[in-house]
Amino acid sequence: MIVYTDPYFNLKQIALSGQCFRMTETGSGVFEIIAKERWLRAKQCRDTVVFFCGRQEFESCWKQYFDLETDYGAIIRKIDSSDAYLCRAAQRGKGIRILRQDLFEMIITFLISQQNNIPRIRRCIENICRRYGRLCRTPEGREYSGFPKPEALAGASEQELLECNLGYRGKYVLDTAARIADGRFSLEELQKMDKAKAQEKLTELYGVGKKVAACAALFGLHHLEAFPVDTHIRQAVEKHYPGGFPEKYKEFQGVLQQYIFYEELFPENTGDLG
DNA sequence: ATCCAGGAGTGAC
DNA sequence: GTCACTCCTGGA
Numbered sequence: 471m472i473v474y475t476d477p478y479f480n481l482k483q484i485a486l487s488g489q490c491f492r493m494t495e496t497g498s499g500v501f502e503i504i505a506k507e508r509w510l511r512a513k514q515c516r517d518t519v520v521f522f523c524g525r526q527e528f529e530s531c532w533k534q535y536f537d538l539e540t541d542y543g544a545i546i547r548k549i550d551s552s553d554a555y556l557c558r559a560a561q562r563g564k565g566i567r568i569l570r571q572d573l574f575e576m577i578i579t580f581l582i583s584q585q586n587n588i589p590r591i592r593r594c595i596e597n598i599c600r601r602y603g604r605l606c607r608t609p610e611g612r613e614y615s616g617f618p619k620p621e622a623l624a625g626a627s628e629q630e631l632l633e634c635n636l637g638y639r640g641k642y643v644l645d646t647a648a649r650i651a652d653g654r655f656s657l658e659e660l661q662k663m664d665k666a667k668a669q670e671k672l673t674e675l676y677g678v679g680k681k682v683a684a685c686a687a688l689f690g691l692h693h694l695e696a697f698p699v700d701t702h703i704r705q706a707v708e709k710h711y712p713g714g715f716p717e718k719y720k721e722f723q724g725v726l727q728q729y730i731f732y733e734e735l736f737p738e739n740t741g742d743l744g
Numbered sequence: 745a746t747c748c749a750g751g752a753g754t755g756a757c
Numbered sequence: 758g759t760c761a762c763t764c765c766t767g768g769a
Contacts, residue, residue, distance in 0.1 A: 488750065590767065591750085622753040637765025642752085679752045700750035731750080747769085757761085 472521040472528045478542040480565020481514045486736055487566045487728050489689045490581060491592050492599075492617075504536055504599075507616030509608050537567045537692070555710045556685035556726065559733035566728045568692060573657050574650060575617045576690030577675065580682045581642045590635070598643075602626060623647035632652050642677025649675065654664050665693045688724040696724045702734045703727060 481501045485493045492504040499514045510532055511522040533539070546560045582594045595617075602618035602625075623649040629642030649655040655675060660668050668691060669681050672683035681698055688696035697715070699707070707715050707730075719726055 527753065578752090585748050585764085586751090586766080587768075632765085635766075638763090639751095639765080641764095673752095677752065681751060686752085698750080701748095704752065735750090749766100749768090752764090754763085755761095757758105 472523065472525060473518060474521065474538070475518045476538070476742065477517045478546075478564050479517070479519060479538070479567060480535065481512060482676040483563055483565040483732060484536075484567060484569065487563070487732055488588070488735075489685075489728070490569055490571065491588075491595050504614055504616070507604055507606055509606065509614055511608075511628075534570055537570055540567070542567060542725070545725050548719075548722070549726070550716075550718075553716075556729070560726070563729040563732035565726075566732060568694065568728065569689060570692050570724060571689050572617065573660070573686065574620055575618035576686045577646060577650075577672070577682075578617075578623065578643055580689075581646060581677050581684040582636060582639055583685070584639065584677075584679075584682060586639075586650060594635050594639075598623065598626075598631070601630065620647050620651035624651040625719065632667060639677065645676040646678070661691065665691075665695060668693065669696060684724075688727075693723045694722045695720055697727050698724075703730060706730050706734050 480533045481493075481499075483493065484490065485495060490503070490505075494502055496502050497513075498510075498556050501512050501514070502660060503510045503512065508531060513522070521532055523532065530562060542564065546564060549556050549560055551557065578598075579591075579595060583591050586594075596615075599615040599617055602622040603615035604619075606614055606616050608614060625642065626644060626647075628640050628644055631643060634640070636643060646655075650657060660671060665687070669680075669683045669687045672686055673680065678686070681700060684696045684698035687693040688698060697703075715723060
């Protein structure tokens with residue numbers, strides 16, 4: 471087990487930030503996270519997080535997953551001190567980090583997220599994981615399902631995906647998984663691509679528009695300048711930045727988007743430190 | 745009941 | 758390029 475202390479790392483805030491749908495709080499401050507086919511339990515108390523895993527797994531997997539090498543304090547210090555709204559949002563959501571999640575998982579996840587609510591997004595994802603993901607076991611022997619590989623999802627039928635509760639999004643997921651599985655669409659190329667170009671390329675996928683592409687780039691490619699605009703963000707930006715979101719934040723505006731999102735959806739005391 | 749939720753595709757103009 | 762309409766579903 472690994473003990474890690476950082477004032478800019480809060481599991482509860484990350485869980486509420488809407489970037490990870492397979493992270494659940496199973497007890498007070500205790501979280502279980504599934505990423506690809508890996509499972510982790512971690513417990514937070516104030517600024518300290520205990521990872522229930524070995525040094526090797528922490529170093530090779532979770533340290534990177536939680537982006538622990540990036541200095542989020544440095545990002546927050548770049549916020550204009552005269553911008554009271556952004557300062558407050560960042561202060562409240564300072565424990566959020568941009569997780570380095572799997573690109574395919576992010577594309578499918580945010581395809582499902584469109585015109586959808588969080589509890590149902592979770593259910594949809596669990597459904598496809600149970601049906602098409604590899605069955606795995608926690609160190610204690612409990613079963614869980616990994617996120618399906620492109621080939622596994624590509625082998626689904628539209629009817630089956632309907633049964634997984636995906637609704638009209640099923641055909642998007644099916645076509646996208648098929649194109650990635652058979653190589654018509656290369657995720658490897660996307661990794662090497664210029665950042666602006668990568669988002670444009672993502673929208674070539676059936677069912678992927680600007681918003682989903684931005685989410686996939688931010689959470690799956692760690693392109694911090696990707697700025698997903700949903701209804702909440704659009705309203706907040708219109709209200710606080712009538713001239714548009716400041717250009718000076720461009721290279722890390724995806725992080726700021728997370729702070730704004732958290733501030734708008736969880737104002738005041740909800741979702742505070744665990 | 746109607747509306748809308750963390751959108752995108754399609755066709756009409 | 759910009760509408761208006763539609764797509765499943767469930768919760769308010």
